Amino acid sequence: MTDMLSGLRRFFTPPVFDDLRKTERVRMLYGIAIGTAILVTGVDVISSVFAPSLAVRLMVIAVAYDLASLALIFAGRRGWVNQASLAWLLVVWLIATATAWTGGGLNAPAISLQFIIVVLAGLLLGRRATLIAAVTAAFVMLGMGYAQVVGVLPAAAVRPAMFRAVTLAGYIAVLAVLSTIATRAAERLRARLDHELREREAQRRLQEKEMAIRQAYSDVIEAVTGGRLLLLLPDEIEKALGGAIEGERTIAAGGLGEAIEWLQGTLLSEFPQLTDPARLVDAAGEALANAVKHAGGGTYQLYRKEGVAQVRVSDHGPGIEFTGLSKAAFVPGYSTAGTLGHGFDVMLDRCDRVLLATQPGMTLLVLEVRTG
Amino acid sequence: MFNASLTKDEKFNAHVLELSGIFTLDEKRRVDRLVMDAVCNDCAGLVIDFTKLTYIDSAGLMSVLGAFHKFSATDRPVVLATGRNTYVQDKLAEIGLGRGSAIQVVDSVEVAKRALSPSARDGDSGDD
Numbered sequence: 001m002t003d004m005l006s007g008l009r010r011f012f013t014p015p016v017f018d019d020l021r022k023t024e025r026v027r028m029l030y031g032i033a034i035g036t037a038i039l040v041t042g043v044d045v046i047s048s049v050f051a052p053s054l055a056v057r058l059m060v061i062a063v064a065y066d067l068a069s070l071a072l073i074f075a076g077r078r079g080w081v082n083q084a085s086l087a088w089l090l091v092v093w094l095i096a097t098a099t100a101w102t103g104g105g106l107n108a109p110a111i112s113l114q115f116i117i118v119v120l121a122g123l124l125l126g127r128r129a130t131l132i133a134a135v136t137a138a139f140v141m142l143g144m145g146y147a148q149v150v151g152v153l154p155a156a157a158v159r160p161a162m163f164r165a166v167t168l169a170g171y172i173a174v175l176a177v178l179s180t181i182a183t184r185a186a187e188r189l190r191a192r193l194d195h196e197l198r199e200r201e202a203q204r205r206l207q208e209k210e211m212a213i214r215q216a217y218s219d220v221i222e223a224v225t226g227g228r229l230l231l232l233l234p235d236e237i238e239k240a241l242g243g244a245i246e247g248e249r250t251i252a253a254g255g256l257g258e259a260i261e262w263l264q265g266t267l268l269s270e271f272p273q274l275t276d277p278a279r280l281v282d283a284a285g286e287a288l289a290n291a292v293k294h295a296g297g298g299t300y301q302l303y304r305k306e307g308v309a310q311v312r313v314s315d316h317g318p319g320i321e322f323t324g325l326s327k328a329a330f331v332p333g334y335s336t337a338g339t340l341g342h343g344f345d346v347m348l349d350r351c352d353r354v355l356l357a358t359q360p361g362m363t364l365l366v367l368e369v370r371t372g
Numbered sequence: 373m374f375n376a377s378l379t380k381d382e383k384f385n386a387h388v389l390e391l392s393g394i395f396t397l398d399e400k401r402r403v404d405r406l407v408m409d410a411v412c413n414d415c416a417g418l419v420i421d422f423t424k425l426t427y428i429d430s431a432g433l434m435s436v437l438g439a440f441h442k443f444s445a446t447d448r449p450v451v452l453a454t455g456r457n458t459y460v461q462d463k464l465a466e467i468g469l470g471r472g473s474a475i476q477v478v479d480s481v482e483v484a485k486r487a488l489s490p491s492a493r494d495g496d497s498g499d500d
Contacts, residue, residue, distance in 0.1 A: 256394075281427065285429045289429050289431060293397060
């Protein structure tokens, strides 16, 4: 007995899918199927009290509707939301139209179901379905009216007043249920949006704080190095570059020797006025070795700006953390990669200026030496 | 571009590690292996010949320091021969390996080999 009850509970509990939108739609679908099935069955049972001659007919309608709703729940469980919704709407429309047709056409209480079907179509399938359902309902009503005028409607038993009252009250209850389902869905959406907005706001504040900390670090490092080490943003560094000498070159493990040789030769030929090109080669060599060590490789390029030779080295490694940066810059021998760690202090010693932009996923370095 | 070779001078029972060209992080592992070969071999000590080296980075300097530590652990000396290579002399000095430091730095390989002999270690510095 307990197993059966828990099985039933599981069956009637909406499933959760990875797709949030699908989960929400299935939840709505379950609410509509279960809520309207209960109401339709209840209304039909109560109505049959006031019109015993119609009891069999009402039970057939209730059973047909309940079976259609169970099928909808079953299909929704499997994630066939659109297909199940469309099939169920068609079945409900057929039941409603047949009931009205055989119940007196436009005089039958069941004709009001056409309005409810329009609302159901919108909730389950969206705006386009609402439009189609509305046009269909209009045609059904016109058709019924015409049929009534030409006298082709089947004869229908007279519905007692209480029967009509209970049926119409039931339809109002269905509309109330649908409205509640729609409102709850809207509230959930609003709550989700509020949550997302709050998260975004928190994220924005965090980013602002990080920027402020970064700026403070940048100011301190600039002050301590006498303006020789500048922490900048990538586009600020790009703006500080002069004209490129040859194209960008790639560096990877095994290619450091070739890169050093190229730098030695090119600096000699392009900057004959450089008093000690070995200083810039030393600094660039350390930057290139860092790119290989920490990022598996990167790119480098030579630039000429008025009175300055620039070497640009970039990689897509993990970046230098600010705490690591201050140590890397000012503590001789500090390294996170198990080597001597002389890289940064060599760069600062050999160059007139070092421009650095670093963040997770990117490090961009420009080494500057005055040529005149 | 870079060459590293390890030879043994039987007369002085010394290993000579000759480094030439551009010594970068890429070459570190190879040089460290050669140093280990020398450590594991029975010899009086190690001479590192820098006379033909044109570039060395911090990884390369770490190899040199590593060689010193490995040989020190077996109570054997390491002598560095830099010749007139002022570039290498300056780089070694940056990490405290210049003249007058814990490691001997001499002008030539021959002087370095002689410096490894026990009599030289006891008295004569062997510098030219």
